[in-house]
Amino acid sequence: MNPSTLRINAERFKTNFEALSKIGATPDGGVHRPTFSQAHLQVRAWFRELAAEAGLEFNIDSAGNHSALLQCADPEAPTLLLGSHLDSVTNGGRFDGAIGVLSALEVLQTIKDAGLYLPIHLEAIDFTDEEGTLFGLMGSAAVAGKLTPQDLLGLRGGRNALLSGLSRAGLTEEGLLMAKRQSHQTLGYLEVHIEQGSRLIEAGADIGLVTSIVGTNSYRLTFLGRADHAGTTPMDARLDAGQGASAFTLAARQQVMRNYPQCVVNIGSMTLEPGAFNIVPERACLSLEFRAHDEDTLDQLERALLELAEKEAQRFNLGLDIESVGAHQPALMSQQIQDVFHRAAKSLNLKTVPLASFAGHDAQSMASICPAGMIFIPSVDGASHSPREYTEWQDCVNGASVLLHAVLSMAIG
Ligand SMILES: [Zn+2]
Numbered sequence: 001m002n003p004s005t006l007r008i009n010a011e012r013f014k015t016n017f018e019a020l021s022k023i024g025a026t027p028d029g030g031v032h033r034p035t036f037s038q039a040h041l042q043v044r045a046w047f048r049e050l051a052a053e054a055g056l057e058f059n060i061d062s063a064g065n066h067s068a069l070l071q072c073a074d075p076e077a078p079t080l081l082l083g084s085h086l087d088s089v090t091n092g093g094r095f096d097g098a099i100g101v102l103s104a105l106e107v108l109q110t111i112k113d114a115g116l117y118l119p120i121h122l123e124a125i126d127f128t129d130e131e132g133t134l135f136g137l138m139g140s141a142a143v144a145g146k147l148t149p150q151d152l153l154g155l156r157g158g159r160n161a162l163l164s165g166l167s168r169a170g171l172t173e174e175g176l177l178m179a180k181r182q183s184h185q186t187l188g189y190l191e192v193h194i195e196q197g198s199r200l201i202e203a204g205a206d207i208g209l210v211t212s213i214v215g216t217n218s219y220r221l222t223f224l225g226r227a228d229h230a231g232t233t234p235m236d237a238r239l240d241a242g243q244g245a246s247a248f249t250l251a252a253r254q255q256v257m258r259n260y261p262q263c264v265v266n267i268g269s270m271t272l273e274p275g276a277f278n279i280v281p282e283r284a285c286l287s288l289e290f291r292a293h294d295e296d297t298l299d300q301l302e303r304a305l306l307e308l309a310e311k312e313a314q315r316f317n318l319g320l321d322i323e324s325v326g327a328h329q330p331a332l333m334s335q336q337i338q339d340v341f342h343r344a345a346k347s348l349n350l351k352t353v354p355l356a357s358f359a360g361h362d363a364q365s366m367a368s369i370c371p372a373g374m375i376f377i378p379s380v381d382g383a384s385h386s387p388r389e390y391t392e393w394q395d396c397v398n399g400a401s402v403l404l405h406a407v408l409s410m411a412i413g
Helices: 010-021 038-053 098-113 138-143 159-168 173-177 199-203 241-259 295-315 335-347 362-366 393-412
Strands: 057-060 066-070 079-084 121-126 186-194 207-213 215-224 264-273 283-292 319-328 352-357 372-377
Touching: 010 038, 010 098, 010 393, 038 057, 038 066, 038 098, 038 121, 066 098, 079 098, 079 362, 079 393, 098 121, 098 186, 098 393, 138 173, 138 362, 159 173, 186 335, 186 362, 186 393, 199 207, 199 352, 207 335, 207 362, 207 393, 215 241, 215 295, 241 264, 241 283, 241 295, 283 295, 295 319, 335 352, 335 372, 335 393, 352 372, 362 372, 372 393
Parallel strands: 079 121, 079 186, 186 372, 207 352
Antiparallel strands: 057 066, 066 121, 207 372, 215 283, 215 319, 264 283
């Protein structure tokens, strides 16, 4: 057969998507599948069954990444990885990650059903904890050999959540640190994902060719003051931790908008302690996250924001504790894979547009051990990490179809 005429089975793809959307479904049409929750373990068991039904081999690595495999006859042949993640944020949407894993599986099934022989191994992978319930990009960072024992001590989700989650899933910290794959065995990594923004729809394009993925650093900052009577302590004698935290929050936004217009900063939580109407706050704890597209800018931004925090702490005579709780480096996507995706889309009469990604993805971990590439499909209203997340079904089919033809092109030219 002529591989260029090969098409995915759109009906099967949709049936699988609908079945997947029921696992961890929330009443408002989203899904709730945080890493190692009951629903997440259930979705992984479901993926394993689906791979078996498709007659594909199955593998779980020591970081808990789940894979369906379509192997070729030559054991020395390299592997082309396709994938994404089946975990979700709290009360997330049905499409984020799920479309990437199901597209990958559909591509393997389509090639297998067609009896097409490729000279490479194909692997459809569901990475562990992409969304950061525990660490973020954890499974892909493990595969890339980027996880360190230090990383596992300072986690966004806290260390207890990691240890109890690993034990529920039958995994260990040692396993996470031993999951590295060798570059020479890995031909590349391809991922389909929803855009989670509205640039594709605004551009009237079907497929986004991802050029780079943003790097993200996270810190927990604690401003330290003194608890005092809120009535009897004069205003100018207070060491009010909340003042430092609030002043920093406002100044961080201004500084990023003024000096780093290509970057973003978010202070996503702020807790005041002891937390009472009548006590001056002694501690103010912030979750700080910021993103940039290249390492130099990310480093500069980090210095600027931490200096600003020190300055605001001094201004209110407060102490400051700075705890790093995770960093993901920015990554450029392979130009060669962008070209492959572009040609695949063109052969299917789909319009492409290049885009940088402001969301983190497993492809940024994988880019350190192999050529990595991603495509985006449109998100209606740009909604994501919410039950409102929606992508037209034809766009999902387009994404899987471009992935299929990119795989065929990389395997047989
Ligand atoms: Zn995702």
